[in-house]
Amino acid sequence: MFQSLISVAEAKQCSAEAIFVDCRHQLSDTTWGERQYHLGHIAQARFAHLDRDLSSPVIQGQTGRHPLPTPAQLNLFFSQLGIRPQTQVIAYDQDLGMFAARFWWLLRAMGHTRVAVLDGGYRAWLAEGGAVEAHTPCVTPSEFLGKWQGRCLSSAEVQTRLYQPHVALLDARQAERFSGQEEPIDAKAGHIPSALNMPFTANCQDGFWRSAAELHARFSAVLQPEVICYCGSGVTACHTILAMVHAQLNEPYLYAGSWSEWITDERRPIARETG
Numbered sequence: 001m002f003q004s005l006i007s008v009a010e011a012k013q014c015s016a017e018a019i020f021v022d023c024r025h026q027l028s029d030t031t032w033g034e035r036q037y038h039l040g041h042i043a044q045a046r047f048a049h050l051d052r053d054l055s056s057p058v059i060q061g062q063t064g065r066h067p068l069p070t071p072a073q074l075n076l077f078f079s080q081l082g083i084r085p086q087t088q089v090i091a092y093d094q095d096l097g098m099f100a101a102r103f104w105w106l107l108r109a110m111g112h113t114r115v116a117v118l119d120g121g122y123r124a125w126l127a128e129g130g131a132v133e134a135h136t137p138c139v140t141p142s143e144f145l146g147k148w149q150g151r152c153l154s155s156a157e158v159q160t161r162l163y164q165p166h167v168a169l170l171d172a173r174q175a176e177r178f179s180g181q182e183e184p185i186d187a188k189a190g191h192i193p194s195a196l197n198m199p200f201t202a203n204c205q206d207g208f209w210r211s212a213a214e215l216h217a218r219f220s221a222v223l224q225p226e227v228i229c230y231c232g233s234g235v236t237a238c239h240t241i242l243a244m245v246h247a248q249l250n251e252p253y254l255y256a257g258s259w260s261e262w263i264t265d266e267r268r269p270i271a272r273e274t275g
Contacts, residue, residue: 002116004246020045023099043131064261065233078144092118101238110146168224172200172231180272190272200239215247227252
């Protein structure tokens, strides 16, 4: 059973029984992933769209860019994918796993822990000669009846934890967005006060995830009894959570609304770095 990461070699060995889920996506072109899926994907893979399947509709002025789906929505979607209690699920995207990690987190949040992200993604699968196809597979639906177990916090719950010595608030965005020097996506720049910048891209090297030992060392340096992960909209924060789980550290909380929800209320404080 694989519960965090799985290599291409390992995925090939269990490919006959596993369900592969293609999560390829681009924030700048939301139809790109599905187009790529129809051009070619891992044999028998189903497709999961970040906006349609792994998020709820945005409520302007209230939610972030990728609100969590409801448990009912997730049960329906996971049933459509044919996931059963003993199914090993393998999620992948184009390379680093930022979108696959969101799927991984959601499936775990509904109680299914037999789920892993493909190390190196579709690029690595192709490089190692994995089987691919272009047609959409015929899927026999299941009756997925998960119960919500997600470790997540609301904006109000995060705000009460600011500057608490027992809390580490980790921001997975790139340094330029964290500092407030650049903000190409959201309406305001900066970060949540007391947060530490831990860019998700540093969890990987040369297109693959760092070893569990390397990830353990990285996050042990900032570890507190309570850890909260956020990003721009609750996507790459899941990458950080996956990294910590793979390193056999306690699973942190996800602030799913993240920066894009935090800035919808002007009463919430914002920090920026100067100089």
